[in-house]
Amino acid sequence: MKVTLLKLLMASSLMLVSVPALYAKTLIEEAKSAGLAPLPKNQKEIDKFLKENNVKSSAFSEAKAELGKKLYFDPRLSKSGLISCNTCHNLGLGGADGIAAAVGHKWSPNHQHLNSPTVYNSVFNTIQFWDGRAGNLIEQAKGPIENEVEMATPANLAVKKIASLPEYVNAFKKTYGKVSFENIADAIANFERTLITPSPFDKFLEGDEKALSKEAQAGLKLFIDKGCT
């Protein structure tokens, strides 16, 4: 096993020295045929991805996403007024909280000892939650708001709270017509569509042969050859 790995590494590095550009081109093709694909780059491409994968979504707009962003960070959406989506899916901490079991309402740990998955790139999950019980981000977002150990706010209370704040009322009037639980979830889902993390790896798959260092390319080659894809 170790010998094979060494040989593979030696072979890859030899190839890199002699024909780097050709090597990169071939590697991109190899990666693609192994099923790897770059992340969609914009909302139009995201729409196409969602359609192809039969994931329900609403028409994206910047105004909806901006409203969703406010809601995402707003602890007033929780019963206690202390917990927001960002409490457990901290965008500064990789979209999660870094603890073994999420802590929510009344500082209770998740009853099933589940940790918070990242919200970054969650728009590309064709199912949501660890057990896949939600089919899209709109349905997903309703869960934590109502969940007793997360934000513990029944749907009607969430609507009442948001509809008591004039700035929100105006923003909802402009984007959706009115405040409703469905529209709150939809706005948050629109914001989550912007939480994507394009990287040099995506650029490489799009054909930019210089986007990855030689070492990273060798790693990708190894990753594919070992069947990790």
Ligand code: HEC
């Ligand atoms: C108390 C912590 C907590 C809060 C608050 C919370 N979440 Fe979560 N979130 C979790 C946990 C834990 C899971 C996994 C639960 C499961 O699979 O049953 C999860 C799952 C998710 C997922 C699914 C990701 C995947 O990979 O399947 C998304 C998206 C998400 N949350 C978004 C949100 C949004 C939006 C809010 C605010 C409306 C929110 N969360 C509030 C802890 C939290």
